[in-house]
Amino acid sequence: MLKGLLKPKTTKMIGIDIGSSAVKAVLFSKSNNGFKVENIASFPLKRGYVVDNAITDLQGVGEVIKKVKKKFAKSGAEHASAAVSGSGVIIKTIYMNAVRNDEELESQIEIEAENLIPYPLDEVSLDFEVIRENAVNSEKVDVLLVAARTELVQARAQALEFGKLQAKVIDVEGYALGRAYKLIEHQLSEDEQSKPVALVDVGASMLTVAVVHKKETVFIKEQAFGGEQYTQSIVAYYGMDNYEAEQAKLNGELPRNYVFEVLAPFQTALTQQIKRILQMYSSANDNNQVGKIILSGGCTNIEGLDVAINEEIGISCVLAQPFLHCEVRKSIDFDQLNKEASQYMMASGLALRNFK
Structure with a gap:
């Protein structure tokens, strides 16, 4: 009766690549040998819905994402990850004094960000990650700083919400692509x-x-x-x-x-x-x-x-x-999947955020 009650539950998260001509989506689960492709989809976008990496028709993109949600309905997935790209995204590696906690580091990051980012800080969304100890000075650390125009981030989140999905992660396309390396x-x-x-x-x-x-x-x-x-x-x-x-x-x-x-x-x-x-x-x-x-x-x-x-x-x-060594749900045509697989690298990298 109590079997599995105390085991942590994994939230299912769909990786959704919102391009200028199509929305592509992938859902993975964990398998004994790595990952299992639970579902996959691609739906075209009308011309002009996404221009210069910016969503110009939130409802139009949201309606297409609803099609993804419907196709993935049996999985029960309610969450999704998407990504931003383009000139509104700024990536810097900065060198900071090593500190004892994230709060102190965050305060330093905000000071540095004011000098590095050509937008007012109240117009950007910031995130950072300590990468490693600095190779030259052991008292410093290398920190990856990522900033994106908040309007770009919010547009992705709102498009997912129009599509009846909750935005769990808004990533950067380059890092989503790099994450797919493991596949x-x-x-x-x-x-x-x-x-x-x-x-x-x-x-x-x-x-x-x-x-x-x-x-x-x-x-x-x-x-x-x-x-x-x-x-x-x-x-x-x-x-x-x-x-x-x-x-x-x-x-x-x-x-x-x-x-x-x-x-x-x-x-x-x-x-x-x-x-x-x-x-x-x-x-x-x-x-x-x-x-x-x-x-x-x-x-x-x-x-x-x-x-x-x-x-x-x-x-x-x-x-x-990316799917050649994955398990694949029986309802998916394996040959057709691998014929089109190279088009799903970005969506796959986004879907892998669920297991980070």
């Missing part, structure tokens, strides 16, 4: 695991790179570049409207010469963006080179993108397979 570790050899790995997520409007070294996210960079540029090239080249261009792109109905006229220039532009970001990482880290690129995001449905990046940058690049 793709199986794709790396022992030698590759010892080197920095670049997780590269190419969305509709945002390119996000998270470099992970020794299982720690050590570098994050975002660039306003993504599949939307590819779509607009199709619109301009072939006189289509946005809907026609998207459908032609997804269904493979583009003219025969599109590879040379549209696809190749887009791939070149994308690889140059990635190359510059990786050079920035290398320059800031004693020329330490990335040993592997793991590619994810909505643009991974462009055939041959991983090969193009590999050839242009000269670093081995593969598509992310």
Whole structure:
């Protein structure tokens, strides 16, 4: 009768990636071998609901999240995590005097934040985490400071509430992507695991790179570049409207010469963006080179993108397979899941916050 009464209950939390073209969601549970995929979903967003990483139609996004809630209804999940990104998010590593408690550290952080953040403090949401003892001065500690415009954070939380879910965590997209590293570790050899790995997520409007070294996210960079540029090239080249261009792109109905006229220039532009970001990482880290690129995001449905990046940058690049070693609920088509898996890295990283 009392069996399990005193065991801690784990709150089920859905990871929800709110992009500019779709909402993607993942729910994990713990299994004997790691994680089990309980449910997964992707629903398109109308154009203009999310612009420059900001939600411009809360109710519209909320209605789409309601579809997620309905699809996940049998799980009983009431909580969700989402993430912010873009210029309204500021990440700094600062060096602080070691103190005895979080309250004292928080007071110091607020003083430092006033000098580091170009917004009034009453307009931002702050969080921090002590990373390690400072390598140069043992009396100091390295502290990760993250600040985001409160309006961005509140918009994510309100969109989840419109969708009948409670916001448990509002994360930063780069760190959510880095957290998903534990799901793709199986794709790396022992030698590759010892080197920095670049997780590269190419969305509709945002390119996000998270470099992970020794299982720690050590570098994050975002660039306003993504599949939307590819779509607009199709619109301009072939006189289509946005809907026609998207459908032609997804269904493979583009003219025969599109590879040379549209696809190749887009791939070149994308690889140059990635190359510059990786050079920035290398320059800031004693020329330490990335040993592997793991590619994810909505643009991974462009055939041959991983090969193009590999050839242009000269670093081995593969598509992310985050669910390959997970257990999967029987109602989910395993083959279809792994065919689309690389598009769910961000949502997966958000869902993993439930087990942190």
